[in-house]
Amino acid sequence: MAIDPGLRRLALGTLLSAFPGHTAPEWALRLLTEGLAGHTLFGFNIADAAQTAALSAQLREASPAVLVATDEEGGDVTRLAHLTGSPYPGNAALGAVDDPDLTREVYASIGADLAAAGVNLDLAPTVDVNTADDNPIIGTRSFGNDPARVARHAAAAVTGLQAAGVAACAKHFPGHGATVTDSHLELPTIDAPLEVLRARDLPPFAAVVEAGAKSIMTAHIRVPALTDGMPATFSRAVLVDLLRRDLGFTGAVVTDALEMRGAAGAAGGIGNAAVLALAGGADLLCVGADVDLELTEHVAAAIVAGVGDGRLPVARLEEAVGRCRELAAWATPAGRAGAAASDLGYAAARRAVRVEGTVAGLADPLIVHLESGHSIAEGPVPWGLGPHVNGTELVRVVAADASAEELVARAGARPIVVVGRHNHRAPATRDLIERLAAAHAVAVVEMGWPSAWRPAGARAYVTTFGASLANGRAAAEALGLAL
Incomplete structure (x- = not known):
């Protein structure tokens, strides 16, 4: 018809x-x-x-x-x-x-x-x-x-x-x-x-x-x-x-x-x-x-x-x-205002960062980036500290497959900065972070929705309230690692 x-x-x-x-x-x-x-x-x-x-x-x-x-x-x-x-x-x-x-x-x-x-x-x-x-x-x-x-x-x-x-x-x-x-x-x-x-x-x-x-x-x-x-x-x-x-x-x-x-x-x-x-x-x-x-x-x-x-x-x-x-x-037509404000997003992200503990003594760390999935709404968008810390060693691991002992050995005398999203949600992630913090100088960067969970022994806990490029740059600066 x-x-x-x-x-x-x-x-x-x-x-x-x-x-x-x-x-x-x-x-x-x-x-x-x-x-x-x-x-x-x-x-x-x-x-x-x-x-x-x-x-x-x-x-x-x-x-x-x-x-x-x-x-x-x-x-x-x-x-x-x-x-x-x-x-x-x-x-x-x-x-x-x-x-x-x-x-x-x-x-x-x-x-x-x-x-x-x-x-x-x-x-x-x-x-x-x-x-x-x-x-x-x-x-x-x-x-x-x-x-x-x-x-x-x-x-x-x-x-x-x-x-x-x-x-x-x-x-x-x-x-x-x-x-x-x-x-x-x-x-x-x-x-x-x-x-x-x-x-x-x-x-x-x-x-x-x-x-x-x-x-x-x-x-x-x-x-x-x-x-x-x-x-x-x-x-x-x-x-x-x-x-x-x-x-x-x-x-x-x-x-x-x-x-x-x-x-x-x-x-x-x-x-x-x-x-x-x-x-x-x-x-x-x-x-x-x-x-x-x-x-x-x-x-x-x-x-x-x-x-x-x-x-x-x-x-x-x-x-x-x-x-x-x-x-x-x-x-229609699109647009009635001027140009985007340069660096506004980074300045805003920097104001959002919350640091608990001390970030002193974290120079030249081993950065452990905890791989995580993404929602359908988000899609596979890059996140983390990688773009902001050139020259600093960064390893990407899946928490359930990672060995705390091997990561500590790899770090040697260097501190470890663990970067993740929604760290509290997965038992394997919590366990890995707690094992690292119990054995080594560790700072944790939470780039997802925050929670009340804190790993015992962590030297610093940094919350960014998001994982955008701006959030990553702000976190790197808060840790004293920014380029």
Whole structure:
């Protein structure tokens, strides 16, 4: 059966697609001329600043009102600097400093970088209140575990980004900070009553609404008090009753990637997830990263079918498209501010570093870098002290496979600096660090979400609140090892 071209155009007008490569394929450009809202750029689309600007210009030539989106949070989640690590600290570091003016300045500088690259929709900031210390997906992406602190920095971040002419997208509504599972991999549950959500999770979203955030992203989480068995992304109780009526949000509601198991798995496929999200009150649908023409057309066709069988009223689809167009109109052309501030990110990261104990006597150490995995949101971005300590011996080890005795022997008379992320979470990591500290002069650098755990006998414990390039440089300086 032929698809109604008018409905297809409306369906495309709700989609953020994606494509592989450093230049846009023909189909990605053609769909823009046929109504596609825009594309999300991932690390695999980005080589350097000049190439990214050229790619964005290529997309804008196909559709002047295109939304060019990316996840540029600074800190551990960066797309523009995925090859080196971000020159800015992330939210946890900014929250630790607790200077909202600094947060606004950092996000204004990130916005200037994005505008120069032709990006006009930043899928940031993360404004979740990270109340679960072992949260596998938020962690250092959060400004902290205190709702009031997160709220003031969330508002500052939105203000800074949007001063640069880049639309902010605060995420993940109604709050992903209390989860201990990753919605990329499954559907997490937050089993808390509404009054707890209002006190703990919602203040940052109220703050970004007040600050004028142009868009807010949904969370693929189950909140039984509101959503029954389905994710918040599909829930009118969350997206309409709570976000629009209670909090007064009038901008575009953007979904997290529909390819994630928290959405596609719960809906029985990406196409059905798109219909449920639109019917639930979402406006702009992120399809995901692994996207091609076939998948984009499949999702558009599923939306058209949803209108045809009555699951999705055409008026709701038209409303969603209208909000997407309003968002694009505000964000086009990209960029209303000046250049990024030189070295601002490093100065901010330096203010966040916390040192317990003494770093005296740590000259010329053996640096033991504890290899760790990365979340899907972060991707394989370089981190650690390596770029900042040329000439200092650095060994990379997996804690479960490493021998404390061999590392001590290798160090000899030199002290050892152990660098890791989320060191407290793995028994093998804790055991290795404690064995080293019991036998040798050891300093520990924690570049993940901090905890109360401290290894007995460690000479110094350095917390950076993130693992960006800026955080690594600040840590090296705090240890007296910087170039």
